[in-house]
Amino acid sequence: MAINTQDSTCLPLQEKIVHNNKTARAVELVILAFLVSMLIYRVVSFKDQEHSLPWFLALLCELWFTFIWILTVCIKWNQCSTKTYPDRLLKRLNEFEFPTIDIFVTTADPILEPCIITMNTILSLLAVDYPADKLALYLSDDACSPLIYYSLVETTMFAKLWVPFCKKYNIQVRAPFRYFTSKSSRFKDVSLEFQHEWKTMKNEYDDLYNKIEVASQRPFTFTCDHNSDFADFCDVNRSDHLAIIKVISESTGLPHVIYISREKNSQHHHHYKAGAMNVLTRVSGVMTNAPLMLNVDCDMYANNPQVFLHAMCIVFGHKNDQDWGFFEFPQAFYDGLKDDPFGNQLDNLYYVENGIAALQGPFYGGSNCFHRRKVIYGLSPNDKIKNGSIGNEDLHKVFGNSHEMRESAAQILSGSNAKIENQKSLSSLIEAAIHVAGCTYDYGTDWGKKVGWLYGSVAEDILTGLNIHGRGWKSVVCSPDPLAFLGCAPPTLVSSLTQQKRWADGVLEILFSDKNPLLLTIKGNLWFRQALAYYWICLWGPRSIPELCYASLPAYCIITGSNFLPKINERPIIIQVGIFIIYNAYFFWECKRQGMSLRMWWNLQKMGRVTSMTAWLFGFLNVMLKLVGLSKSVFEITQKEYKSIDGDDDKNVGRFTYNTSPMIIPGVFILFVNMIALVNGVLRLLKVDYNDIWMEVLGLGLGEMFCSVWVMVCFWEFLKGLFGNGKYGIPYPSIWKSGVLAFFFVHLCRSFS
Numbered sequence: 001m002a003i004n005t006q007d008s009t010c011l012p013l014q015e016k017i018v019h020n021n022k023t024a025r026a027v028e029l030v031i032l033a034f035l036v037s038m039l040i041y042r043v044v045s046f047k048d049q050e051h052s053l054p055w056f057l058a059l060l061c062e063l064w065f066t067f068i069w070i071l072t073v074c075i076k077w078n079q080c081s082t083k084t085y086p087d088r089l090l091k092r093l094n095e096f097e098f099p100t101i102d103i104f105v106t107t108a109d110p111i112l113e114p115c116i117i118t119m120n121t122i123l124s125l126l127a128v129d130y131p132a133d134k135l136a137l138y139l140s141d142d143a144c145s146p147l148i149y150y151s152l153v154e155t156t157m158f159a160k161l162w163v164p165f166c167k168k169y170n171i172q173v174r175a176p177f178r179y180f181t182s183k184s185s186r187f188k189d190v191s192l193e194f195q196h197e198w199k200t201m202k203n204e205y206d207d208l209y210n211k212i213e214v215a216s217q218r219p220f221t222f223t224c225d226h227n228s229d230f231a232d233f234c235d236v237n238r239s240d241h242l243a244i245i246k247v248i249s250e251s252t253g254l255p256h257v258i259y260i261s262r263e264k265n266s267q268h269h270h271h272y273k274a275g276a277m278n279v280l281t282r283v284s285g286v287m288t289n290a291p292l293m294l295n296v297d298c299d300m301y302a303n304n305p306q307v308f309l310h311a312m313c314i315v316f317g318h319k320n321d322q323d324w325g326f327f328e329f330p331q332a333f334y335d336g337l338k339d340d341p342f343g344n345q346l347d348n349l350y351y352v353e354n355g356i357a358a359l360q361g362p363f364y365g366g367s368n369c370f371h372r373r374k375v376i377y378g379l380s381p382n383d384k385i386k387n388g389s390i391g392n393e394d395l396h397k398v399f400g401n402s403h404e405m406r407e408s409a410a411q412i413l414s415g416s417n418a419k420i421e422n423q424k425s426l427s428s429l430i431e432a433a434i435h436v437a438g439c440t441y442d443y444g445t446d447w448g449k450k451v452g453w454l455y456g457s458v459a460e461d462i463l464t465g466l467n468i469h470g471r472g473w474k475s476v477v478c479s480p481d482p483l484a485f486l487g488c489a490p491p492t493l494v495s496s497l498t499q500q501k502r503w504a505d506g507v508l509e510i511l512f513s514d515k516n517p518l519l520l521t522i523k524g525n526l527w528f529r530q531a532l533a534y535y536w537i538c539l540w541g542p543r544s545i546p547e548l549c550y551a552s553l554p555a556y557c558i559i560t561g562s563n564f565l566p567k568i569n570e571r572p573i574i575i576q577v578g579i580f581i582i583y584n585a586y587f588f589w590e591c592k593r594q595g596m597s598l599r600m601w602w603n604l605q606k607m608g609r610v611t612s613m614t615a616w617l618f619g620f621l622n623v624m625l626k627l628v629g630l631s632k633s634v635f636e637i638t639q640k641e642y643k644s645i646d647g648d649d650d651k652n653v654g655r656f657t658y659n660t661s662p663m664i665i666p667g668v669f670i671l672f673v674n675m676i677a678l679v680n681g682v683l684r685l686l687k688v689d690y691n692d693i694w695m696e697v698l699g700l701g702l703g704e705m706f707c708s709v710w711v712m713v714c715f716w717e718f719l720k721g722l723f724g725n726g727k728y729g730i731p732y733p734s735i736w737k738s739g740v741l742a743f744f745f746v747h748l749c750r751s752f753s
């Protein structure tokens with residue numbers, strides 16, 4: 001892409017802003033100093049311990065915590081963000097200079113992902129401020145659902161009214177389900193004409209909504225004769241069917257709209273989302289072959305109509321072509337539950353993200369991301385490929401046996417901006433598209449290994465981004481105001497844990513692949529500190545073990561009458577107390593700086609413990625089982641919920657609900673053992689004769705009792721779950737299983753003492 005440097009207005013289109021981080025650094029170093037002194041104290045005082053086991057375990061755990069803290073400090077050390085200026089862009093460039101963009105939306109299950117949500121995603125994207133003839137939107141439907149196809153056809157028809165309406169009145173929120181329910185946007189423009197059109201539009205949307213709603217509620221029926229639009233869907237089995245590709249709209253003032261359901265066959269692995277993304281890449285390569293690709297999950301929508309203009313600021317604002325391999329907008333959530341009761345709105349990662357942004361750039365998070373096609377096709381920053389210089393055989397090996405695919409790839413790789421001559425109509429390309437959407441097309445090619453989205457991890461996003469960084473590309477994140485994209489966070493405890501489990505599982509798998517960050521630093525072009533950042537995320541799963549161990553240590557000590565902390569009348573207790581206070585205050589201060597409440601801080605800190613000891617544990621175990629060949633990874637799709645703005649103000653919103661998921665068990669177990677320990681401890685305290693032996697009381701492990709109470713408070717919701725009714729109660733089998741485990745634990749403790 002040419003960069004317009006000869007310009008009178010020399011103001012930059014995008015700017016990297018470095019944030020002052022001195023105070024945070026100082027506090028982080030203080031915490032580190034405390035951690036290190038604790039380790040030294042542990043080692044030095046080891047021989048004085050009556051009970052060496054808890055001391056030793058505590059040492060191991062604290063070594064690990066210190067290691068993780070060092071990673072965290074390295075990541076957060078520099079803080080920066082990127083600002084973009086779309087108004088400058090429009091003064092400098094003409095729309096016809098903008099590149100074409102292929103937009104990918106993925107959906108996989110019309111029940112877990114209600115159709116109407118996906119359709120709103122699509123509407124918001126079709127209506128962005130960008131020349132429509134430069135956009136093509138591809139929807140990948142992994143469910144092969146006629147309902148989704150039907151909805152897409154209806155939605156495209158509605159879009160023909162909706163898009164001009166949005167552009168005419170410069171509507172800010174272009175996902176109708178948000179627009180029509182937000183109070184502020186209602187009659188901003190009071191002209192009669194607007195009011196009239198607003199009402200028409202609302203009726204049309206209600207119509208669309210009802211059609212989709214009605215169609216969703218019963219098994220979708222359609223005529224199966226040969227000429228029917230739905231003929232392809234007759235008797236299809238969603239996991240075993242031929243590819244279905246349909247061009248729904250072509251050059252009508254709207255972006256092109258294309259429906260894709262890739263071929264599935266139970267004999268062949270379809271690689272979940274990564275597989276879907278590769279089919280989207282190939283089909284779009286054959287059809288429109290835009291140099292930029294934007295991918296959006298079906299649960300997100302464009303919240304800022306200028307998002308593509310912000311994107312162009314990144315594209316045209318970088319003088320150096322190597323400065324970005326991909327760039328993304330953060331995943332923020334709409335209508336997030338107040339104070340984030342499940343800790344899944346990711347706000348706690350804000351400073352980590354800004355830190356990584358100051359390194360090689362943000363991880364690829366799977367959605368809201370603009371990729372350059374040539375980067376996805378495997379180019380490294382310094383590769384220069386002349387037109388026609390790659391042999392057909394090489395292309396064949398990398399991109400597969402479709403002639404159209406190879407031709408389009410060669411064009412991208414050589415960076416030729418020449419428009420494909422005699423631009424064929426999309427419909428005439430369907431045959432070629434169906435070919436590249438085949439379930440065996442990847443075999444014997446580099447798809448999923450070196451090009452496209454990489455296979456082998458259910459966190460295909462992190463893996464794919466890592467591979468790109470490993471080749472030396474940088475990445476950029478920018479968050480305009482209003483936020484570019486909004487999505488829905490998992491609505492329940494278990495759906496949130498399931499998502500976290502998948503992430504912990506997927507990222508850990510990366511460490512056992514040939515894309516290990518350390519390898520990429522040594523052999524490739526991954527920056528060392530960026531590699532540390534990847535380790536930080538890849539180690540989520542293993543973090544469960546020391547956390548569990550540390551959370552059961554107080555219980556162990558109280559039950560066996562041993563200690564893992566200094567007694568409270570000994571001076572070194574200052575170290576532990578110091579860490580506890582400073583760390584919590586530091587985290588609270590971080591939350592405060594982002595405008596969070598005390599409540600939210602507490603929720604985040606408590607859910608940090610809950611998630612790591614439940615979801616991450618299962619992610620970790622799953623990878624271990626996989627390594628010995630006993631398990632396979634599955635991409636469990638997150639449940640999505642259709643909510644309009646004035647949704648229910650139910651007082652139970654945000655309350656923990658449970659099902660029979662085994663992930664609950666370690667939580668209840670930790671709760672049980674600490675409860676048993678506390679009962680033990682309190683009984684012992686009652687027996688002491690306080691007149692004589694104060695010192696003995698001090699020796700009884702008040703520190704351990706405090707820790708036990710702290711753990712219990714973190715798992716307080718689980719305690720409520722023990723007594724809750726219906727979905728608010730933890731199912732009896734889970735309670736029983738946890739009880740048995742806790743019993744074993746206590747028994748084990750006793751046999752050790």
Ligand SMILES: O=c1ccn([C@@H]2O[C@H](COP(=O)(O)OP(=O)(O)O[C@H]3O[C@H](CO)[C@@H](O)[C@H](O)[C@H]3O)[C@@H](O)[C@H]2O)c(=O)[nH]1
Nearest residue numbers: 106107108142272273276297298366367458459499637638
């Ligand atoms: O076989 C599949 C499974 C999923 N998807 C799509 O993948 C997207 C993400 O799935 P979702 O259930 O919403 O997962 P999340 O946990 O919310 O996703 C996060 O984590 C994933 C990796 O674990 C990334 O792919 C996502 O982009 C990122 O938002 C959705 O559009 C799905 O329709 C498919 O197309 N095919």
Ligand SMILES: [Mn+2]
Nearest residue numbers: 297299487638
């Ligand atoms: Mn999602």
